[in-house]
Amino acid sequence: MTGxxxxxxxxxxxxxxxxxxxxxMARDHALAELAGHGEAVLRLYRWSPATLxxxxxxxxxxxxxxxxxxxxxxxxVRRPTGGRAVLHDRELTYGVAAPVGxxxxxxxxxxxxxxxxVEGLGRLGVxxxxxxxxxxxxxxxxxxxxxxxxxxxxxxxxxxxxxxRRIGDAFLQHGSLLLDDDQxxxxxxxxxxxxxxxxADPATLADLLGAVPPWPVLTTALADGFAxxxxxxxxxxxMTPAEVALSDRLLASYDSREWTRRREE
Amino acid sequence: MSEIPxxxxxxxEHEYLKPSDDPDAFYVGVTDYAQGELGDVVYLExxxxxxxxEAMEAFGVIxxxxxxxxxxxxxxxxxxxxxxxxxxxxxxVNSDPYGEGWMVLxxxxxxxxxADLLDAAGYEAHLP
Numbered sequence: 397m398t399g400x401x402x403x404x405x406x407x408x409x410x411x412x413x414x415x416x417x418x419x420x421m422a423r424d425h426a427l428a429e430l431a432g433h434g435e436a437v438l439r440l441y442r443w444s445p446a447t448l449x450x451x452x453x454x455x456x457x458x459x460x461x462x463x464x465x466x467x468x469x470x471x472x473v474r475r476p477t478g479g480r481a482v483l484h485d486r487e488l489t490y491g492v493a494a495p496v497g498x499x500x501x502x503x504x505x506x507x508x509x510x511x512x513x514v515e516g517l518g519r520l521g522v523x524x525x526x527x528x529x530x531x532x533x534x535x536x537x538x539x540x541x542x543x544x545x546x547x548x549x550x551x552x553x554x555x556x557x558x559x560x561r562r563i564g565d566a567f568l569q570h571g572s573l574l575l576d577d578d579q580x581x582x583x584x585x586x587x588x589x590x591x592x593x594x595x596a597d598p599a600t601l602a603d604l605l606g607a608v609p610p611w612p613v614l615t616t617a618l619a620d621g622f623a624x625x626x627x628x629x630x631x632x633x634x635m636t637p638a639e640v641a642l643s644d645r646l647l648a649s650y651d652s653r654e655w656t657r658r659r660e661e
Numbered sequence: 662m663s664e665i666p667x668x669x670x671x672x673x674e675h676e677y678l679k680p681s682d683d684p685d686a687f688y689v690g691v692t693d694y695a696q697g698e699l700g701d702v703v704y705l706e707x708x709x710x711x712x713x714x715e716a717m718e719a720f721g722v723i724x725x726x727x728x729x730x731x732x733x734x735x736x737x738x739x740x741x742x743x744x745x746x747x748x749x750x751x752x753x754v755n756s757d758p759y760g761e762g763w764m765v766l767x768x769x770x771x772x773x774x775x776a777d778l779l780d781a782a783g784y785e786a787h788l789p
Contacts, residue, residue, distance in 0.1 A: 400789065452729045453704045453722065478729040500789040502698045502728055560728040 400500030402508070405628040407436045409619045410635060414444035417473030418650035419643075420489070421449075423635070424568055425476045425650070426643035427493035430636075432565035436494035438622055440615045446485035447471035450656070451478050451559060457661040474656045477570045479559030486576040486600075488614050492569045502560060502567060506546060508626060509569050513548050513556055516621025517573075520614070522604050524550045553599035573618075574600040575608045663694035663788070666759055670775050671784035674717070674733045678775065679759060681766060686741055687775075688763040691723065691732065691754060694788055696762070699725035702754040705747050707732075707764055713739045716774065721764065723754070732764065736774040742766040 410427075413420065420441060427437045448463060448470055450456060460481060464472055470483070492509055499505035510526055517524040527547045548556035548571075558571035577600050602608050609617075623630040635643070649655050665671070670678040670687075675695035678687040696702065706722040714720045714734035721732040744763050747753060754762040769775070779787060 451724075453706065453724045476729070478724045479727050497789075502730075503700070504789075506727070558727065562728065562730040564731075 400498055400504060402498055403627045405436050405494065405498045405626075407438060407623070407626070407628055407630045409630060409632045410437060410439040411441070411615045411619075411632070412439055413441035415441065416445070417443060417447035417449060417471045417484070418647055420447075420491075421473055421475055421650045422643045422646040423639075424491040424493065424570065425563075425646050426639050427491065427635070428476075428561065428563045428566050428568035429642060430566075430639055431493040432495055432563075434495075436492070436498065436628075438619065439491040439493070440618055441489050441491070442487070442611075443471075443484040443489070445469045445471050446483065447473055449482050449484060450474045451480050452476055452561065453478065453659060454480055455659045455661040456657055472656055473650060474658065475559070475561075475570065476563075477559040477561040477568060479557070479570075482557055482572050484572060486574070486608075488573045488575060488611075488618070490569075490571045490573070490618065492571075493566060495565055496562065496567050497565065502562060505567060505569065506558070506560060509571070509622075510546055510548050510556070510558065512622040512625035513571060513573070513618070514621075515625040516618035517548070517550070517555070519617040519621055520601070520605065520609060522550055522555075522601065524548050524555055527554070550599045550604055553597060555599040555601075555604075574598055575614075576600050576602040663692065663697055664759070665692065665694075665781045665785050667781045669759070670735065670778035670780065671787075672717070672733060672735045672778060673787055676733055676735050677759065678735050678767070678769075678778065679763070683768075685772065686766050686768050687738075689720075689735060689765050689767050690758055690763045692784070693758050695730075696755045696758045699723065699728055699730065700755075701726050702751045705751050705754070705764065707743050707747070708740050710740050710742055713737070734767070735778055736767075737770040738767040739770075740765045741768050 499508055514524045527545055527549045556571050556573050561568045675692045677692050681688055702725050704724040708720050716737045717733050719731040720734045723730050723732055743765050
């Protein structure tokens, strides 16, 4: 697909958190709602407490209930984006909120953003690449158990899980870069064998680099990689008053049991 | 190149309206381009018959393997029928978007409103 005008897009970088799940999702959703005609945003953040996030339409199933029962201090939130469950603990999460038109389409955006993540990882010394054909089958499970075409892998293992939501003329893409292993606990608690699927054991930065780089090094490398890969103009800045106000309004729904439990098996 | 049949009306959000046997009722679905962009559709959230929507109000949600999008009602109207086949096989949206992949049959409030939508040539020009 051709089209798009990425070179003319202005970007804002928000380094944020750690925050609870509902606050993280409300902020990302607000950024996307307001990104339709204007500036794009790259938000880099963490979570506190560790949080299980479910995909927008994913049923809350027995495996998730077992996980939530298995650890005392794990939050739960339902994302606005698609995809499957992710346990956010030792990870760097990105949220990209941008006009779809600037990328030329959702699939083009997905590829461009994943290439930008690969570029950022390269600055950390990680030889990551995009997964080839052989996409995952849809179904209940955990996000990092499989890699879909175009996702970021390192050494044949999935390193970054990602998912999108289109909101009007804009989209939100989420991605989780595993810093250290925590998905094994999710898989085990979910009754799945972490080694059971081809490529199911996800890669982490700690595996690949021997240690997790400090947070400012991580966020700077990712932001620089995005800027180099996507072009346009980039600056660091806080959320606007309109974004804060909308985020505050959305917070209650992301915090509500009705939203989190909207689909159960 | 995605398929854009003549005789249908289109929105810039990639929904279509297709005539039915009832001159006031139209099948609503998403275009071949939209299904290609989304990839394999795994889940649809659709309204119940009897529900009414304003033009460009969200009437449902479509989820592909990785992406979620709202579905927008092209013109104001009332849902007469919902395609129950999609409950069992949402991938019909991918395999036959203009046929078996229709989502709702909509009774249009004002047939003149269709003039505000794109024809096939206009929609093709809108695609990137």
